[in-house]
Amino acid sequence: MAALQHPQSFNLSHPNDPFKPKLYSPTSSKNSKHNPRKTQLVVCKKTTNEEPWKEKKLGFVDYDKGKHQLSVHVSGLRKNDIPKHYRLRVESDRFQKDWTISEVVQRILKLNHWNDIEGLLNHWVGRFARKNFPILIREITQTGSLEHSVHIFRWMKHQKNYCSRIDIYNMMIRLHARHNQTDQARGLFFEMKEWRCKPNAETYNALINAHGRAGQWRWALNIMEDMLRAAIPPSRSTYNNLINACGSSGNWREALKVCKKMTENGVGPDLVTHNIVLSAYKSGAQYSKALSYFELMKGTKIRPDTITLNIVIYCLVKLGQYGEAIDIFNSMREKRAECRPDIVTFTSLIHLYSVCGQIEDCKAVFNSMLAEGLRPNIVSYNALIGAYASHGMSGKALSVFNDIKLNGFRPDVVSYTSLLNAYGRAQNPEKAREIFNLMKQNNWKPNVVSYNALIDAYGSNGLLTEAVEVLREMEQNGVQPNIVSICILLAACGRCSQKVKIDSILSAAKLRGIELNTVAYNSAIGSYMNVGEYEKALALYRSMRKKKVKPDSVTYNVLISGCCKMSKYNEAIEFIDEMMELKVPLSKELYSSVICSYSKLGRLTEAESMFTAMKMAGCCPDVITYTTMIHAYSAADNWEKASALFQEMEMNNVQPDIIACSALMRAFNKGCQPSKILTLAEFMRDKKIPYSDAIFFEMVSACSILRDWRTTVNLIKMIEPSLPVISVGLLNQLLHSIGKSGKIDTMMKLFYKIMATGAEISFSTYSILLKNLLVAGNWRKYIEVLQWMEDAGIQPSIGMYRSIFSFAQKSSGAKYAAVIQERIESFKRKSSYQISTSKLDDSLLLAPASIDAIEALNGNLIQV
Template sequence: MSCSFPQPPLPPPPAEKHSHSRPSSSNLETLRSASEAGKKRSWDERRLVGSVDYDKGESSVSVEVAGVGREQIPARYRLRVYGSRLQKDWKLSEVVERLLRLNHWDDVDAVLNCWVGRFARKNFVLLIREMSNKGSLECTVQVFQWMKAQKNYCPHTDIYNMMIRMHARHNQIDQARGLFFEMQEWRCKPDAETYNSLISVHARAGQWRWATNIVEDMLRVAIPPTRSTYNNLINACGSSGNWKEALKICKKMTENGVGPDLVTHNIILSAFKSGGQYAKALSYFELMKKTNISSDIFTFNIIIHCFVKLRQYGRAVEIFNSLINKRAECRPDVVTFTSIMHAYSICGQVANCKTVFDMMLAEGMKPNIVSFNALMAAYASHGMHEEASATFDEIMKTGYRPDVVSYTSLLNAYGRSGLYEKAREIFDMMRKRSCRPNIITYNALIDAYGSAGMLSEAVRVLREMEGNGIQPDNVTLSTLLVSCGRCGQIGKINSILSLAKSLGIEMNTTAHNSAIGSFMAVGEYGKAVAFYRMMMEKNVRPDSTTFNILIYGSCKLENFDHCFEFLDEMKELNIHISKEVYSSLICARIKQGNLAEAEKTFSMMKACGCLPDVITYTSMISAYRTTDDWRKAWDVFVEMKVNNIQPDPIACSALMEVLNRGCQPALVLQLVKIMREENILLNSRAFFEIVSACSILRDWKTASELVENMEVSLSLLSVGLLNQLLLFLGKSGKIETMMKLFHKIIASGSAVSFTTYSVVLKNLLAAGRWRKYIEILQWMEDGGLRPSLQMYRSVLSHVLKDKSMKHAVLIRERINSLREKVG
C-alpha cells in the first residue's frame, strides 16, 4: 500500500483592507507586479511531492512542475486536442520522466507530439530548464532540436543560456560556442548570463585567452561584467596555472567597483595551488584572516593541500583538528579527510591513515574512490598486501569501480611484498576489466620484478610497455638501473643506458643517480665516477643524493681523498649537505681513524640544523669502540633518545660492545631493560654482549631469561656465541638451564660443532652427571661426529668410581675401537 501527498503551495498573502481613497501610482505598480507574479505562478509553479510505500517502508520526495495545461493553451489549438485520445494533458514533470526513460535510440518526437503542452511557448523554457536540471545532455539536445522544428517556437535567450550552461558542464566547448553564434542568428540578444556561461566553459578547459576575449566582446556590446563574470575569468586563468594573470584580473575587478567575495578568494587560492605557488597561497590566506574574511571548507581544503605539498604535515593536522573541534562553524568534508589521509600516507604513518578513514566513516560520510585510493597507497608503501587487498574488495562492495590508481596501488603492494606473481595477476586482471594501465602501473610492475631479482622479466615488461604505445620515462629507467645494481649485471646497465639514448629520453638527475648507484653496487667505481663527470658535462645538475652515493662509495673503498674532493665540489655548487652526506663523511673520518674530525663533523651537522638519524648516531657510538670511551658513547645514546630518534638493534648492540670494552657490564643489562620496554629486538651481536656481561657479573638469572627469549632467533646466532653461553651456564652450575639451551639448539636444526659438544660434556662431567655424559656421546656419534679418546677416558674414571661395570665395559670397547682406527 502506498500513498502520495503533495506539499500544499504557499498560502496567498493576506488581503488588504479596502480603502475608499484612490490608490496611488506606487500601489498600482505593486498590484500590477502582483498580478504578473500570479500569472507566472500559474505556469511556473514548482512544488515538492512526497510518496510513502508502507509495504516496502520506502519514501521519496520529488519536485513537480505542472506547466501550462490544456485549459491555458491558446484557443486556436484547443479544438485540435479536445476529444483526441492521442493527445495527453501531461504535467511537465511527467513529460520529463517519460523522456528520461527513453533509450538513446528511441524516438523523442513520439512522446512530445502527444503532449498537449507543446502548444504553449511558455512550456518550452520550463522543459529545457527541467531537462538541464536532470543532467541528461543527449536527451536535452534532442528535445531542443524538436523544439526548434515547432511552428509556434519562438527563440528565447533563457533557453540558449541553459543549453550553453549544460554543454559547459559536459566540457563541450565547440557546441557551446556554436550555440552562442546560433542564438544571434535567431536574433536573441546575449545577456550577462550568456557570456558568463560561455566564459565558464572555457574556464573548465583552461583556455583563459579565449575567456579574456569573450569578456572584451562583452564590454564591446555594453554589457557590464558581473561578479560571476570576473570569478569565471579568474577561474579560467587559475585552472591553467596562470596565477599572475588571475591576480591582475582580481585587481581590475576591484578597480571596476565589483568587490571580490569568498568565491573569488577561493579561486585565487586555487590558482596558486594549480601553479605550484603553495607558499603564496598560505600568505594570501593569512591576508584573508587579517581582513576578517570568513573561510569555508573549500578554503581550508586548499590550505591543507598546500601544507602537505610543503611537507608541513604538522600544520596540516593542526587545521584538521581545529575543524573537528569547531565543526559547527565549518564542517570537514570527504576532501578534508582524504587530504589528511594523504599526508599520513606520505609520512609512512599507516595506522593514523586508517584512523582518519575510520573517523570519516564514524562521521557518517561516504568515502569516495580517492579516499579508498589514499588508504591503499599507505598500505602499498609498506608492502601490506593483505590490508590493501581488503580495501580493494571494500571498493567493490561499496559500488565504486576501481580506477587505474586503485589497481596500481594493489599491484605495488604485492610488488613491495616480493609477490611478483600476484602483482602480475593484478596487472592482467586490470586489463581484462578494461582499465588501461598507465606508465605508473608499468613502472610498479617493473619494480616488482626488479626487486625480486628477475631482471629479464622486468625488461620484458618494458618491451610490452613500448608495444602498447607508452613511452618509458626517467622513473622507468631509474627502476631498471636499480634492479641491475641489485642483480649485479653490469652488461644490462650499459644496455639500458643505450636504450634511453635510442628512445631520446633526456635522463634527469634521479636517473643519473640510479646509474651511478648501480655502477657502485657492482663494484665499478671508475665507471661510476666517469658517469658523474659525463653528467656534469651534459649540464645536469647533481643533488645531495648524487654526492652521497659518491662519498659513501669512496668511503667503502677507503678512497678518502676522493671523499673530501666530492665534498669540496658539493660546496662549490652550493648544494645543501644532507644528513645522509654528513653520515657518509662521519663514516669516512672514522675509517680513517680520525675520531676528532668525526666529532667535529658531527657537531657541525647539528649546528646546521640537520638532525642526525639513527645511522649517524650508530656510527658515532661505534667510533668510540676504538678508544673504549664508553661515557661519550653513552652520552650519544642519551642524546638520541632526547631527540626522539628510536634506537634500532644495531645501535644498541654497538653500545653494548663499547660498554663491555669499558668494563661496564651493569650498563649493558640496564640497556637490555630499555630495549625490552621499547620492544627493540635483540640481534646476535647483542646476545653475545649480554652473555659477556652476564659472565663478568656472574648473573645466571639474566642468562637464564635470555635462554627463554632466544627461541625465535636461535638459528641466526653464531656458534661461538652459543658455545660461550653454554660454557657460562655450565660454570655457574646451571646444568639444567644449559641442557635446556642445548636441546633447543638441536631442535632448531642448527649445525652443532665438535666444540659445542666438548663444552657440554665438560660441564656435565664437572657436575658429576656421567650418565647424561654418555647419552650425549651417543648423540654425538649419531650426528656424524666422532668423539675423541680423551672424552671416553675422562668419563671412565667416574664410571669406575660408581662401580658401574656394565658402562665400564662399553666405554673400554669404544676406547679400544678408536685406538685401532687411529693406529
C-alpha cells in the same frame, strides 16, 4: 500605454480575457486639470500566471528498504494554455499527450540515444507553447545528460514557433562546459550570433568557464578581451571564472594578475575569489604561498568556509605540518555551524595519516566519517585502499575494495591500481597480475600509473625480466612509458645487480625521447653504485651536471654513501665539497652519509661539526646518525663521548638498535671498560633488543677480561641454539675465552657440539683449540685434533707439528718425540715440502697467526 478615442471598441473581447485593457477615467489623471479635452487613458497589461512555473517538491520514502527520493516537478503550460487554433488541432488526436514538463523529461531520460526522441516530443501538446522551451532545456540540462539535451535542442530549433533566446544558449554552453566539450561550447557561441542573439555577461562567463575546465587559460583571457570590446562589463563571476581558468592550469601568477586587475576595476573579491586563488596556489604546488595568503585572508571580513579550510589542510599535509592540519580539523568539528567537515576534509585526513604511517588512524577517520552521517565516495575508499597499499597490507586493502562494491559503487582505475600496488608491496606479484587482468576484464583501460605499479610489483621482487615484458606490453597497448617507468626499472636493476640491463634501459629511454630528470638520474646512479660500477656512476653524474639537471640531496646521498660502502672516502669528501658549493639542502640521510665519510677518514672534528650543524638546522638525528657518531668516537678511542651520545639518544626518545649497542660495546672494550658492557647488555634485555653475533662477541671479550666464568657459561647457553649459524669470529672468541680460563673440558664439549651441528670449522678455529690444549699440556688431545684436521681436509701447518714436537722433547720423553717426528716426516712427504731440520726457526714463519692477530681479524670481520 495608449490613448484611445473610442474605448468601447474593446467590448468585443471575452469578459475573462486576461489581456483585456483597463480603462482609466481622465479625472483620475494627475494632468487632468491642464488638459481641457476629455480623453480616456487605456493601459494594456498582460497578467502573468506564475502557477505553471512553480516548482513542486515531491518526496518518496521507503522505510522498509531505507530509501528516499526527492524530485522537483514543473508543470509548464498545458493544453488549456496554448493558443486556440493549436488546441483545436490536438483535441481530436488521441496520440497527442498533455504531459507536464517534468513528465516529458522523465520519459526522455528513459530513452536511449538511438531511440526516437523527436517522435516522443512530437506527441507532446506543450510544444505549441513557446514559453515551455527554456524550462524544458533547464530541466534536462540539470540532469547532466548531454546527448538528450543536444537532441532536444536540435528538435526545438526546427519548430515553427521557436525563437532563439539567450538563456537557452547559456544553459547549453554551461552543459558543454561541464562535459569538457570546449569546441562545441564555442560553436554554440558563434551560432547564437548567427541567430542574431546577442551574448550577455552570463554567456561569456559560461564560455570562460568552459575553456578554464579544459585548461585553455589563454583562450579564456582572449574571451575576456572580446567581452570588453563588446562593451559588456565583467562581473565578479567573470573574474572568478577567469582566475579559476588560470589557476586550474597551474598558472598561479596569471591568476594573481587577474585578481589584481579585478580589484583595480572596482570589483572586490569575495569568498569564492579567495578560494579560487588558494586553489591556484595549490595547483601550482605553491603551498607556502597558499598559507601566507590564508593568513592575509584572516585580516578581511570574509570568513573561510569548508572549501577554504580543506585547501589549507591539503597544503599543510604537503608541507609536512601534520599537527597544524589536525588542529584545523578539530576546530572545524567544534564549529560545525560555520565550517562543517565534509567528505573532502575526512579524505584529506586519511591521506595525512597515511603519509605519517599511522594506518590504524586512517581507519578510525573513515569510521568517524560514517558516524558523522557522511556517505563515503569512491575517492574516500581509494584513499583508504592507498593507505593500506603503501604498507603492503593487501588483505585489508582487498577488504575495502570489496566494500566499494557492497555499498553500490563501482571500483575505478584508481581502486584497481591501489589494490595492485598493495599486492606488489606484499611481495605477491602473481596476485598483482591477477588484479591487473581483472581490471581489463571489467572494461577499465589501465593507464600509465597502473602499468608502472605492475612493473614495480615485478621489479621490487627481483623479477626483472617480467618487469621488462610489462613495459613492452604497455607500449603495444598504446600507453607510452614515462620517466616514472624508467625510474622503476632502473631501481629494479640495482636490486637485481644487473649491470647490462641498466645500460639497456638508459638507451631505451633515450630512443623513446624520455629526458632523464633528477629522480631518474638518482635511480641510475644508485643502481650503478649498488653493483659496484663506480666509474659509470661518476660518468652519469658528470653527464647530469653537463645537461644542467640540478642534483639534489638524494643525488649526493647516493654518491657519498656509495663511496663509503666501497671505501672510497676521499672521493666522498670531494662530493661533499661540490655539494657545499651548490648549497644543496642537507637531509637527515645526507647528514649521516657525510658524518660517516669524515669519521672513516679519522676527521673527527669535521664529523662533530656536521653533527652539531644538523641539530642546529632542526633536523633531528635518527638512530643511524647517532650510531655513526658512536662509531667515530669508538675509532678515536673516546668511550666517554660515545657513552654520553648514547644517553643523549635516549633523552631524545630515539630507540637504540642492535648496531648502536654493539658500537658502544666496542668502544667500551677498546677503552677497557668491560663492566659497562655487561651493564649495557642488561639494558638491552630490559628494552627487548635482541642480541646479535657482534653483541655476543663483545660480551664474551668482556667476560674474558673480567674472568667472569659464570656469565660466560650463561652466554654459552644462550648461543647454543644458534651454533650452526654463528660467525667464525664469535666462535673463535668463545673457544679462546673458555680455554684461557683453563676450562679445557668445557672448551672441548663446546667444540663437540659445534661439530655435531655440521657447522664448517676453519683453520683459525683449530689453531685456537690447539694452542689452548698445548698450554694445558694435553698433548694426546692435541694429536687427536691434528688428526681431525687432516680428516676434515684442512692441512695442519708445520708450526703446529713443531710446537707439539718441542713439547714432547721437553716434557714427554723420546718415545712420544719419535711418534711426533714420524708424523712430521709423513706431513712433509704429503705436502712436498723440503724443510731442513737445521732451519727449524725459519719454519716458524709458516705457523698460524697469533691469537691476538686472530682477535683483531675477527673484530674486523664483525665490523664488516
